[in-house]
Amino acid sequence: MLEGVLRALRARLGEVGPSGPVFADGCLTFGRARALALDPERMTAQEQSHLETCRRCLTLLTSFLRDLPHLPYWVLLRKRLNLLSPQEQRWVEYHLVSGGCRKCRNRDERVAGSPNFPLLLPAPRQLPHPAEARAAVPEPEVLVRGKGENLEAELVLDRDQLSLEIRTRAEALHYTLVTYAFQDATGEALLDGYAVLGPDVDGWFSAEIPLNPRQFREEVFKMCRHLALAAVLPGGLSDEEWRAVEAAAPTQAGELQTRSAWQVWASRTLLSGASLSEAAIRALSHLADIRA
Amino acid sequence: MVEERDCEPSRVSDEALMAAFYEGSETAFQALSEQWWPRLFGYFRRRGVGAEDAEDLALQTLVKLYVTRERRKFDVNLPLAPFLFTVAYRLYQGWLRDQERNPAGVPLVEALDLASAPEDRHTGLSADVLHCIERLPEAEQLYVQLCARHGLGDLSHNEIAVVMEKWPAQITQISKRTQALLRQCLEKKGYR
Numbered sequence: 415m416l417e418g419v420l421r422a423l424r425a426r427l428g429e430v431g432p433s434g435p436v437f438a439d440g441c442l443t444f445g446r447a448r449a450l451a452l453d454p455e456r457m458t459a460q461e462q463s464h465l466e467t468c469r470r471c472l473t474l475l476t477s478f479l480r481d482l483p484h485l486p487y488w489v490l491l492r493k494r495l496n497l498l499s500p501q502e503q504r505w506v507e508y509h510l511v512s513g514g515c516r517k518c519r520n521r522d523e524r525v526a527g528s529p530n531f532p533l534l535l536p537a538p539r540q541l542p543h544p545a546e547a548r549a550a551v552p553e554p555e556v557l558v559r560g561k562g563e564n565l566e567a568e569l570v571l572d573r574d575q576l577s578l579e580i581r582t583r584a585e586a587l588h589y590t591l592v593t594y595a596f597q598d599a600t601g602e603a604l605l606d607g608y609a610v611l612g613p614d615v616d617g618w619f620s621a622e623i624p625l626n627p628r629q630f631r632e633e634v635f636k637m638c639r640h641l642a643l644a645a646v647l648p649g650g651l652s653d654e655e656w657r658a659v660e661a662a663a664p665t666q667a668g669e670l671q672t673r674s675a676w677q678v679w680a681s682r683t684l685l686s687g688a689s690l691s692e693a694a695i696r697a698l699s700h701l702a703d704i705r706a
Numbered sequence: 707m708v709e710e711r712d713c714e715p716s717r718v719s720d721e722a723l724m725a726a727f728y729e730g731s732e733t734a735f736q737a738l739s740e741q742w743w744p745r746l747f748g749y750f751r752r753r754g755v756g757a758e759d760a761e762d763l764a765l766q767t768l769v770k771l772y773v774t775r776e777r778r779k780f781d782v783n784l785p786l787a788p789f790l791f792t793v794a795y796r797l798y799q800g801w802l803r804d805q806e807r808n809p810a811g812v813p814l815v816e817a818l819d820l821a822s823a824p825e826d827r828h829t830g831l832s833a834d835v836l837h838c839i840e841r842l843p844e845a846e847q848l849y850v851q852l853c854a855r856h857g858l859g860d861l862s863h864n865e866i867a868v869v870m871e872k873w874p875a876q877i878t879q880i881s882k883r884t885q886a887l888l889r890q891c892l893e894k895k896g897y898r
Contacts, residue, residue, distance in 0.1 A: 416888055419835045424858050432747040432761050436739050444772050445732045473762045477769035483776050505777055
């Protein structure tokens, strides 16, 4: 009996359809909606007027504006260094060159003006098994270390605590936002994040980023080809990346010094007069207001 | 850029259409969207979403498929149904949060106007079955919405396993539990 009723209901439900085809004449196509999301200035007066009355087209355009991924900061940096993988090259061609994304074009121009080259470190050594790490002599073990023109970094395993330390003596990088990425062969970030270089001992400015050894062992190590680090030009970040920056800021009460460094960086960036997106200003205003 | 290909929606598989779309054919995506538009709409309606919102959510699902082309995130050799229904399920959950509604209270009967359909000779029984479905726990309710053999949907157990992020054997267990719960519910309503 139950199977029969479900079968009948299923047939009945198959007859319940939408009010018409995906798009009527005069509606935006998927391709046109993407083109408008990449560069809203392409919109014609006719399209503007259609959008005011067509719920479906408005939903389509707002969905593209919300969901379309933009080129990550690392892709723009690698583009500048001619280090793009074939996959990244194809994305840049589709999104920036033929797609003509206005936001990414502006970000690309800002990144091109960067005085800081990224620091590329080789892939770190494999982490020992957790039991082995706990049993080992309590000497911190450096899994990878590297030094560039202005930045130094090392990935350290201290018993079962894994951390990435980034430091500088260059005054130009005091209170600077830096980004790190453990990347695979295609340049895709397996694990990435942000930190602010704050005052440390002996004239160093540094940031220590705790990492999850288990996650590193399972998700990063096998595919990792190198660790990339770079100082960030705030104008080069996408809206999505600004949300990630905001999420990377310390929130714990015991991290006063780190929180203070983030606050100084955010305040200085806001006051620098740099051209910033709305998402950037929102994130920076929030971070500058962190109570130390 | 690859030239546009002519696509016959009824003859070309989803996989072939996705491959053509990734190679630059907008026509291929248009054909895909026409095929999937009513199926996605039906999925959201079965979950108790009103007609206008169901159209919005079906469109948003298709946009999420379209934007995978940026990074070529979707493996065009894989079946499309699990991907689309996973996206659809997440959008539905977001819609529920927006509505501040209880997932257990999906008004299937009202949404589908089945209770008042005069031509359905099973109307009373259909409405009772739908009420019983509404009372199922979330996982069992989702199973009924998706399953082509024991529910109201059009997916196989393997495809449901992908959407629900479970093993096929777990789906078989959910299936048995669902049928037992529905039978118990109908027995309480006086059916034998």
